[in-house]
Amino acid sequence: MQLDEVKIHFESGDLWALNVTLAIIMFGVALDIRLSDFVRLLKQPKILFAGVLSQFFLMPALTFLIVYVARPMPSIALGLIMVGACPGGNISNFLSKLAKGNAALSVSLTAFATLAAVVMTPFNFHFWGSLYPPTNAILQEVSLEPYRLYRLIALILGIPLVLGMLVRHYQPQTANRVSRFLKPLSIVVFLAFVVIAFTGNWDIFVKHVHHVLFFVIAHNLLAYILGYLTAAGFGLPQNDRRTISIETGIQNSGLGLLLIFEFFHGLGGMMLLAAFWGVWDIVSGLALAYYWSKHKPVLEKDVL
16 A cells, blocks of 8 residues: 555544643743743844744745655655644754753744744645645645634644743743753653554554655755754854754654644654654754754854
8 A cells, every 4th residue: 555545543532632742842842931032032133034034934945845856755745844834843942052052042933933833834834735736636635724724723832832921921930840840741742642653553654664764864954954054144153053953953743743633634654754753853953962062163142
């Protein structure tokens, strides 16, 4: 059976658990975000533009170019476009700090990107997915409803973001205590969730993982390079370049998984790619951040 025809077995209760897990992860990230993070970022328009350009415009365009040139299976192509349309991942702040990047910039970009993703993720996914005929055929087949897509992303990202920021504002000590254990715990739970999901579909994973291996690694590597070069093009110091590289290369594939199960019923290539990405970018992100941690930035300039 072709991977495009494979459906991943996933119970409705599992989907509900994934919704809750992602909302908790976002809430944990938001506990470190203050309103002043948005204000400080708006006062640095060059940094803001570089981060937004890299994450929400160049990354989806790069993904489409990869798809157009490499011509993967339609479901894998749509999985790449889905991941490319998602905002930065939830461990980017930790990785930026480890990499001796600009930690304050990372938090600010995460906050801004999360809000922007409510609009930009559905837009980019639908826009770029519609431009490539094989993926457009899948979109037409599932009759993707834009309003439903926007609403789900707002529920999973927007509401936890606002709630977490409210707790940070009114109960900062509580936010610090909860954040200390909630963020690492939520990441472990998410990884466990991916492992459990694959346990029930192990034969599919073993049979087809080679189809997505190259695409995930190449896509992820090019995303890091894209973020770094974009920041360099704006003349930003090296610690900011590291941060924008990580923000671009670490994608919220958990959100992608949720959307795939919700709207595409676990379509094999999409699900396999997004799930493998969710594990791989943590491995690659830790490796890159560790390497950078051993090499002090040439110019230390914490803009924010």
